Amino acid sequence: MTRVVGHLDLDYFFAQVEEVHNPSLGGLPVLVCVYSGRTEDSGVVSTANYKAREFGIKSGMSIALAKKRLKGTDARFLQLHHEMYEDTSERIMSLLREETDAIEQTGIDEAFFDITGKSKNDFALAASTASEIKREVLRREKLTCSIGLGPNKVVAKLASDFRKPDGLTVVPPQSVRSFMDPMSVDRLYGVGTKSSALLKEKGITTISDLASADFPLLEGLFGRKIAVYFRDAANGVDDEPVREKSGITQLSRIITLKKDSQDLNVILMQLQPTFENLHGRVTERALVFKSISVIGILPDLSIRTRTKTLDKPTAQLSAIAENAPLLLESLLKECGELRRVGVKVADFDAKAQTSLAEFLR
């Protein structure tokens, strides 16, 4: 039974929302930034509009470098307005829910949707539904988005990425192979820099190469599960249904220290508000957690963690505030100076998950 699956991706989302909110930004390079607070300029670019991209600006780039590249222009560097993006996203997701048989939100700015029933398996009919969704998003929110249609999530995701911004790419089943085969492997969801480099060493550079790669070789490189996923995905095979993920399994918050430090007390001073923030979010969702972790990021940006599993699930702030320092102490003993630190709670109790938080959805 062949499906019609779509993937909707809101174009340069944060920056585009800022443009809509403030039309005087029109035509200028706009960069939405995450400031770490360490120095004036320290932090990274979260999203850049297409004008900024003409100057080589990319998300993840340091703000300092972006400033250099944009010297002499009238570029705008903005802080995140997360709540505004959340609100906009929520409205668009409910619109998408109305227009489709099922949706699966995978980020603040993207979602899969299933329109198999609605389009009666007809990709031409599905394409007009997708156009209609794009029109409605534009009409209601003044935002452009890119949509891909395919027989499954893997293909739909590649398709939405194929033409941006404001794109619509339709890949019916009979076109899947010719669409995917020539693409570079790293276009595939799940293939990042590490996997891509490993594959390249073995002469696997295109999706077509990956589709016909020796399975034991892949298994040796990536392990069972991922090898199976890579092989199937490269062949355009993916049976994962479009459905909302159940419940969250972890919550974390991480900060950048004012200055690299190995002093437990200095770090704890800065971490205290993080405990409260995290506890607040746990309480909001009526969760109880059974494990607590601290995460340390070293000056060389490598990552170390320490985890403690509790005897009994709890929602107490004191559980965080008492265990985190012990974990952090052990971590510091091993690695010395830290650049960033964070706290994570996880292993939420199933009972609590199905109570208030689930009830509200």
Next chain:
DNA sequence: CCCTCGATCAC
């Protein structure tokens, strides 16, 4: 089977 930890990915 449980716990811990690092690695990887992608937002």
Next chain:
DNA sequence: CCTCATATCGAGGG
């Protein structure tokens, strides 16, 4: 020069 948050896998120890 280098943010922040989440999910998932696999290895290793017990």
